[in-house]
Amino acid sequence: MTDxxxxxxxxxxxxxxxxxxxxxxxxxxxxxxxxxxFYITFRTAASGVRIPAYLKxxxxxxxxxxxxxKFDDLAVDDGGFSVTLSFKGRRENLYVPLAAVTSFADPSxxxxxxxxxxxxxxxxxxxxGQIPDIKPAGPETLAxxxxxxxPPKPLSAPSSTPGQVIALxxxxxx
Amino acid sequence: MTDxxxxxxxxxxxxxxxxxxxxxxxxxxxxxxxxxxFYITFRTAASGVRIPAYLKxxxxxxxxxxxxxKFDDLAVDDGGFSVTLSFKGRRENLYVPLAAVTSFADPSxxxxxxxxxxxxxxxxxxxxGQIPDIKPAGPETLAxxxxxxxPPKPLSAPSSTPGQVIALxxxxxx
Numbered sequence: 001m002t003d004x005x006x007x008x009x010x011x012x013x014x015x016x017x018x019x020x021x022x023x024x025x026x027x028x029x030x031x032x033x034x035x036x037x038f039y040i041t042f043r044t045a046a047s048g049v050r051i052p053a054y055l056k057x058x059x060x061x062x063x064x065x066x067x068x069x070k071f072d073d074l075a076v077d078d079g080g081f082s083v084t085l086s087f088k089g090r091r092e093n094l095y096v097p098l099a100a101v102t103s104f105a106d107p108s109x110x111x112x113x114x115x116x117x118x119x120x121x122x123x124x125x126x127x128x129g130q131i132p133d134i135k136p137a138g139p140e141t142l143a144x145x146x147x148x149x150x151p152p153k154p155l156s157a158p159s160s161t162p163g164q165v166i167a168l169x170x171x172x173x174x
Numbered sequence: 175m176t177d178x179x180x181x182x183x184x185x186x187x188x189x190x191x192x193x194x195x196x197x198x199x200x201x202x203x204x205x206x207x208x209x210x211x212f213y214i215t216f217r218t219a220a221s222g223v224r225i226p227a228y229l230k231x232x233x234x235x236x237x238x239x240x241x242x243x244k245f246d247d248l249a250v251d252d253g254g255f256s257v258t259l260s261f262k263g264r265r266e267n268l269y270v271p272l273a274a275v276t277s278f279a280d281p282s283x284x285x286x287x288x289x290x291x292x293x294x295x296x297x298x299x300x301x302x303g304q305i306p307d308i309k310p311a312g313p314e315t316l317a318x319x320x321x322x323x324x325p326p327k328p329l330s331a332p333s334s335t336p337g338q339v340i341a342l343x344x345x346x347x348x
Contacts, residue, residue, distance in 0.1 A: 004207075005200060005204070005207045006197055006200060006207060006210055006280065006283070008193060008197070008280070008283065008285045011192075011193040011196050011197075012189075012190075012193055014192075015186075015189030015190060015192050015193050016186075016189060018185075018188075018189050018192070019182060019185040019186055019189050022185050023180055023182070023185075026179060026180060030179070033178075033179045033180060036180055106180065106182070109180070109182065111182045
């Protein structure tokens with residue numbers, strides 16, 4: 001619980017979600033440029049997520065999708081994105097609100113963002129309120145087109161390498 | 175020069191500017207809450223900056239203002255903010271575009287953001303182009319109401335302390 005009105009942590013989180021949105025919007029309009037590809041992890045039980053029941057059953061907490069070789073119908077709206085992916089040969093259309101996204105990575109440039117805030121909508125930027133510190137189950141990677149590459153490991157501290165994964169914990173007050 | 179279309183670095187910078195805007199907008203509407211106060215450094219020669227000529231002459235590169243005890247008429251629009259401050263007893267109204275801001279700090283919670291991108295408008299997110307790596311002259315602090323407190327030193331790497339200064343260099347590819 002906090003009555004802190006200047007919620008830099010939540011604002012940074014909102015701001016980072018806008019970066020995810022920009023990357024997806026670019027890709028929806030023009031396709032993935034160069035070697036870019038995205039690993040996106042989201043909370044399957046979060047409000048607004050639309051995925052087939054069997055995927056939800058297999059991934060009750062979180063699910064990671066990969067936008068790389070085989071995806072279609074990527075569309076981005078103000079609140080999230082939809083995309084069609086193959087899951088063991090079945091084409092499925094998913095809708096994922098940005099607020100449900102817990103991490104985003106573009107391994108081609110070693111860039112990543114990690115979100116920790118509850119995606120259920122209990123916490124709104126600037127509104128204050130309880131921040132359940134839900135630890136996501138370690139990523140259950142579900143790559144439509146598995147590659148030998150693994151997503152970069154989230155770092156809690158930047159390294160000196162160009163590009164990196166930013167954990168929102170960095171901005172969170174204890 | 176870069177033809178990289180996914181400019182995460184610029185997008186993060188845009189996103190961080192939106193955080194500065196939120197803090198200022200809150201303060202314009204409700205005043206500074208608690209011990210919060212802001213150190214804002216901006217490039218005095220950047221496009222859209224409006225400051226008296228004698229201040230520009232004294233601070234040809236950068237100027238740091240403090241919003242703490244004595245400021246009035248803070249107003250925020252989409253592009254920037256205006257505020258009235260005292261400079262050796264003279265009340266002056268300044269207008270600072272967000273794009274001209276090179277750093278923002280709220281020492282009360284040890285929070286800070288540092289921007290490096292040229293504020294002249296040559297670089298637009300997503301547009302590619304040259305990024306002049308202008309090193310700002312070390313902050314010429316001009317505190318309307320000097321205190322013994324100094325702004326937190328920008329860190330290039332996060333520490334384990336809650337809150338911190340984020341340098342945009344972290345996100346910049348070499």
